[in-house]
Amino acid sequence: MSMLKIRRKASGGVKPSSKLRxxxxxxxxxxxxxxxxxxxxxxxxxxxxxxxxxxxxxxxxxxxxxxxxxxxxxxxxxxxxxxxxxxxxxxxxxxxxxxxxxxxxxxxxxxxxxxxxxxxxxxxxxxxxxxxxxxxxxxxxxxxxxxxxxxxxxxxxxxxxxxxxxxxxxxxxxxxxxxxxxxxxxxxxxxxxxxxxxxxxxxxxxxxxxxxxxxxxxxxxxxxxxxxxxxxxxxxxxxxxxxxxxxxxxxxxxxxxxxxxxxxxxxxxxxxxxxxxxxxxxxxxxxxxxxxxxxxxxxxxxxxxxxxxxxxxxxxxxxxxxxxxxxxxxxxYPEGGIAYTFIALGLTLALSVASYHLVEKPFNKAPILVKHDSKTEGRRAWQKWRTAHASVFQNGGLLALTVTTAVVVAIVLVRPTSSPSAEEAAAYNERLASTGAGTSAPAAPVADTPRSKILGGLSAALATAAWPKLSPSVDNVMAEGMPMEATLGCGAADVFDPMSCGFGNPSNPEVVVFGDSLGTTLMPTVREALESDYYVRGLTLAACAVIDLEVEFESEAVRDNCLNVRAEAVRYIQERRPEAVLVIENYAWANSKKLTSRAAGEAMQEEWRAAAQSFISKVSGSTKRVVFVAPPPEGKQLADCASKVSTPSSCVSDIPGTWQQVREVESKLDGATYLDTLHWFCVSGKCPSFSGTTPIKRDFIHPTQQYAQQVAVDFREMYDQIP
Structure with missing residues (x-):
């Protein structure tokens, strides 16, 4: 975008400008x-x-x-x-x-x-x-x-x-x-x-x-x-x-x-x-x-x-x-930081200055695609151009190469060490042994229980310095990690069509999973754990806040569809009277960008509590159990954080503050039970990206089908303990 020269006559006593803008x-x-x-x-x-x-x-x-x-x-x-x-x-x-x-x-x-x-x-x-x-x-x-x-x-x-x-x-x-x-x-x-x-x-x-x-x-x-x-x-x-x-x-x-x-x-x-x-x-x-x-x-x-x-x-x-x-x-620099910021600014400036003086500016004046009357005239034009920019290519190129090399060396020397040493890993495992399970467990679990095996897999992943051979692989986790239930109607269940997201013997007692896309990814766990004894029905719709929250939707069509599914699901539960209703949705809806009120902190918690209690009041008389299931905390996407130069620690994430705030609300609701699943994903506040050789999530929040099935035994134990 070239600059514009203004050469207009003065008017009103204003001196005209002949300078570049x-x-x-x-x-x-x-x-x-x-x-x-x-x-x-x-x-x-x-x-x-x-x-x-x-x-x-x-x-x-x-x-x-x-x-x-x-x-x-x-x-x-x-x-x-x-x-x-x-x-x-x-x-x-x-x-x-x-x-x-x-x-x-x-x-x-x-x-x-x-x-x-x-x-x-x-x-x-x-x-x-x-x-x-x-x-x-x-x-x-x-x-x-x-x-x-x-x-x-x-x-x-x-x-x-x-x-x-x-x-x-x-x-x-x-x-x-x-x-x-x-x-x-x-x-x-x-x-x-x-x-x-x-x-x-x-x-x-x-x-x-x-x-x-x-x-x-x-x-x-x-x-x-x-x-x-x-x-x-x-x-x-x-x-x-x-x-x-x-x-x-x-x-x-x-x-x-x-x-x-x-x-x-x-x-x-x-x-x-x-x-x-x-x-x-x-x-x-x-x-x-x-x-x-x-x-x-x-x-x-x-x-x-x-x-x-x-x-x-x-x-x-x-x-x-x-x-x-x-x-x-x-x-x-997966965690960012001051060094990352200054190196990013320095490298951007170095590359930009170099490309401006060595490429952008010279080629903007180059006789490219210019028709010449003769080959001789064309050669003269190119010779004139090369002569005019000879010093730029010589001195500027050397300067740009020096600066860029210095910045790249700084990246290598200053970059944070992401791999734990053997001593650090041992010390970390000692802390795990002394403090016990994830933040949801007050003490170390008993050996050889489903929960202890899950926590052991997470602890080992946190202490691992090199990537194992994952299955599904990082390249295939998005496709192969998708639950098969997503192709059987669970991505957008037709509430009153029993063939849509319904599994098991319909004559058995019924368990309903009511949720957004996380409801779909919970289905493999629930089916693996309960389908032999229950009819498992999913009332699930992606991108739908299923409890009575007022949120901003992507479009009016999405909003209308979600509100319709909410109402139909309540009517279905009231008519079918299932043994249990499992409610799960993305806690990310709790942030101020989604709630229509833009509430945050305690105001957001109160709004979430009111929405959850409103839902409970509509269905509690039609089911033996209303169970709010904790969703996975949002974290890092394996396909993004895993690279040819990264280590497993690059994909470890923390538990978001909004997740913890909503957890505090849902664990204290009247008329409902809270099923805390945090230990499936995190231990001591840290959340790895895999367990054993199985990726935990297919993106930044949705569990893989493979991992969802692995935690099914622990889910059954928790479900059987619900009053």
């Missing part, structure tokens, strides 16, 4: 810094709006270039336009894509590498945004590491916009100048009216999609067009801003800057993005750009200082490099 470079610096800190530190809360800032800048600059060309020549050269885009975009992106694929090959397991390879292909052809939208990737999700190329989605949105907008713009311009005989400047303004219509349509669609399909809305070029369009509209009506008085110009710039900072620090993720949540940062960015049209806004030092301008220069390289660095470095 330093404030726009400062905008880029602010945007990329916000995005990097958001991805690296998850702070500030609205750092992701840096992408929205980039969209407005891009729409303004590129449309301005096209409008100026048409005003000057009466035409737009698409050959020239797309040649400039290729020289500007492709060299560095190709370098980052190649480096990312190579690094993934060196670090990742086969399945993760294959995923990155497909991501790189989608990114190269500028369709990555649709790939992530189609696969249901949640930009804000915390359950598992994202693709190191996920950030390429915004580049795809921009290029898709530029596959359409220049052609549409030229068509309108030619139509009004040839048929209506209007001047080129007026034709440019008329094309602005068409863009205004596109902005309104895109924004309206973004409002609808942000509510009904937020994941698609976030990545879709159709819901992002309005942001690029706002910048384009500024360029098409730039003349309206030339005569702004100097004082008003400065005030507008500062108000816009303050608005962007407010967006970065106070906007939060969730439903409502990109519309209406993107309005504030987009409007603030537009204000800053408008303030600099025709003349420079004074005293906007936050954006125009030399550091900001240089970071703006290298912002494209910074944006492309930062995310692969953050993701790959996390393999060596």
């Amino acid at each position: 330093g404030d726009i470079q400062g905008l880029r610096a602010l945007a990329v810094t916000a995005v990097i800190f958001d991805h690296l530190l998850h702070w500030p809360s609205g750092g992701f709006v840096g992408v929205d800032i980039f969209f407005v800048i891009s729409g303004f600059l590129i449309t301005g270039i096209l409008a100026k060309e048409f005003t000057r020549t009466g035409h737009i050269s698409f050959t020239g336009f797309y040649t400039r885009r290729i020289r500007r975009i492709i060299p560095v992106s190709l370098l980052v894509l190649a480096a990312t694929v190579l690094t993934a090959k060196l670090l990742y397991t086969a399945s993760n590498f294959e995923s990155v390879l497909w991501d790189s292909i989608a990114s190269f052809f500028f369709v990555g945004n649709w790939r992530y939208a189609a696969t249901g990737t949640d930009y804000f999700a915390a359950g598992g590491s994202p693709s190191p190329l996920q950030h390429f989605w915004s580049l795809a949105v921009e290029e898709q916009f530029y596959f359409v907008w220049p052609w549409l713009m030229l068509g309108i311009l030619l139509l009004v100048t040839k048929l209506w005989k209007v001047s080129a400047p007026r034709a440019v303004r008329i094309s602005g009216l068409a863009m205004a219509v596109a902005i309104i349509a895109s924004f309206a669609w973004a409002l609808e999609q942000s509510s009904s399909a937020p994941t698609v809305a976030y990545f879709s070029s159709l819901t992002r067009t309005w942001e690029l369009g706002v910048g384009a509209l500024l360029a098409l009506f730039a003349g309206a801003f030339v005569g702004i008085p100097a004082a008003a110009r400065t005030l507008l710039a500062w108000l816009g800057t303050a608005g962007m900072l407010a967006s970065i620090f106070f906007v939060t993720s969730g439903p409502g993005f990109p519309a209406p949540g993107g309005v504030f940062p987009v409007a603030a960015t537009a204000a800053v750009i408008a303030a600099g049209i025709g003349a420079e806004a004074k005293h906007n030092y936050l954006l125009t200082n030399p550091v900001s301008r240089y970071l703006g220069d290298v912002s494209y390289s910074l944006y492309l490099w930062h995310f692969p660095v953050i993701i790959f470095l996390g393999v060596f």
Whole structure:
């Protein structure tokens, strides 16, 4: 995205500027810094709006270039336009894509590498945004590491916009100048009216999609067009801003800057993005750009200082490099930390500066795809280019190599030691022997009980320094670890169809499993333990908060379906009167991003308690036992934390605070029993990723079918002890 020179006549006593737009470079610096800190530190809360800032800048600059060309020549050269885009975009992106694929090959397991390879292909052809939208990737999700190329989605949105907008713009311009005989400047303004219509349509669609399909809305070029369009509209009506008085110009710039900072620090993720949540940062960015049209806004030092301008220069390289660095470095620093943060920043800056001076800047001026009158002229052009950049390649290359090598060495030397020594493992086992089982058990279990065997497997996994040969393997755990019940109706059970998620002899006493997707993964355990004596029926629906919680759903359709299943399940229980109702759902619903009230802490606990008691009151008269089963604590996803350079300790997780808060509530409910399963997953507050050679979970929370069956004997013992 090249900078735009403004050379307009002064108006209202304002001195025209012939300088490059330093404030726009400062905008880029602010945007990329916000995005990097958001991805690296998850702070500030609205750092992701840096992408929205980039969209407005891009729409303004590129449309301005096209409008100026048409005003000057009466035409737009698409050959020239797309040649400039290729020289500007492709060299560095190709370098980052190649480096990312190579690094993934060196670090990742086969399945993760294959995923990155497909991501790189989608990114190269500028369709990555649709790939992530189609696969249901949640930009804000915390359950598992994202693709190191996920950030390429915004580049795809921009290029898709530029596959359409220049052609549409030229068509309108030619139509009004040839048929209506209007001047080129007026034709440019008329094309602005068409863009205004596109902005309104895109924004309206973004409002609808942000509510009904937020994941698609976030990545879709159709819901992002309005942001690029706002910048384009500024360029098409730039003349309206030339005569702004100097004082008003400065005030507008500062108000816009303050608005962007407010967006970065106070906007939060969730439903409502990109519309209406993107309005504030987009409007603030537009204000800053408008303030600099025709003349420079004074005293906007936050954006125009030399550091900001240089970071703006290298912002494209910074944006492309930062995310692969953050993701790959996390393999060596799974717990993050200060060293991880500074090394990530240093390596990102080193790679970006190197690629800017050695690739981006030189190739932006290279005579690539340029038609020459003769071979001699072509050779002269290349010779001139090589001569102009000889010193950059020589000195800059050496400097970049030195800095990058130093940072990589620092990674190796400073990286935390993840493998426990033999002495540490022995000491740890002694602590386990003295303190007993997981936090749910007050004393050491009796030898050779099902519980002691489970805890022994977890303790051994925590003390293991090398990966065993897992079955299913890390590459296959997602597919092979899925419970077969998921294919037999349990993913979305038809409540009143006995063939849907029903197992065993229907004439036996009935046990109902009522839950979300964790209800589905509990089915192998319950079936293994009880099916010989009971008819096991699953009333399960993925992504449904089954007790009477008021939560934010992905869409209205998901909400309606969940509420319908809730009501039908209660009616089923009241009619069938099963011997027991086992209730299980993801405690992650307890966080403030899911509850409609956004309650947290004690307020969240009270809301959860009220919802659980409400459910109990509806079914307690229709069953002998209401049993709340503790779900697995959310942890690390094996496919993400296990790599060619990691150790088992890299995949050990802690028990989340929200899990413990909800556990405290459900263990004290009136009219229900609490079945504490924490010892299936954690010991002494630490949760490994496998036991023996069996992976415990297939992702960050759902147990594998194999492990679910292994704990069935312990489940039967606990069930038989329920009053």
